[in-house]
Amino acid sequence: MSATKKEILLDQMAACHNDLSWFPTFTDAVKGLTPGQAAWRSHPSSHSIWELVQHLIYWNEKWMSYFLDKETFVSIGKNNDKTFGDPDVEVNEERWNAAVQRLEAVYTEWRNVLHEYPESKFETQVPGYHDEAPWWGVLSNLCTHNAYHIGQIVLIRKLQEQGTE
Known part of the structure; x- marks a missing residue:
């Protein structure tokens, strides 16, 4: 028996969130x-972990809003710098913990929402999207996007460790 699109999406989101699989x-x-x-940068033009987390929060919450029909898809164009948050914000313990908890919460919410919706929802087209795209494809790409930036977080941590040896 093959897995459904819904089961695959649930598996992908779990792997990004907290179910160890092929990547951290x-x-x-x-x-x-x-x-x-979290605020450290390897180079002035590089993103910090803090900014990557802000970016993941932005896109996961945005796509959740689209998925739940709370808003209609609107392209932000090619410049998505604002999704990384304010690079000059002071990253303190309270802000950092709140950001981590917020992304953890949205990953949990995604898993709950994906579980609740019928398989048929994943076959429907994303309203307003620039191409014909079914929800299963867009959400699969969201998971890939999450995995990509989680990989960047891991790399930044490795760069930090090299700098301290």
Whole structure:
């Protein structure tokens, strides 16, 4: 018996969130991270872990809003710099913990929402999307996007460790 699109999406979201699979989960990638480490940049033009987390929060919440029909898809164009948050914000313990908890919460919400919706929802087209795209394809890409940035978080942590040896 083959897995349904819904089951695959649930598996992908779990792998990004906290179900260790082929790559570190978000939960593992940020475990024990200090606000200073979250704000650190390897280069002035690079994103910090803090900014990557802000970006993941933005897109996961945005797509959740689209999925739940709370708003209609609107392209933000090619420049999505604002989705990384304010690069000059002071990353303190309170802000860092709140950001991690917010992304953890949206991953949990995604898993709950995906579980609740019927398989037929995943076959429907995303209203207003620039191409004909079914929900299963867009959400699969969202999971790939999450995995990509989680990989960046892991790389930044490795760069930080090299700098301290």
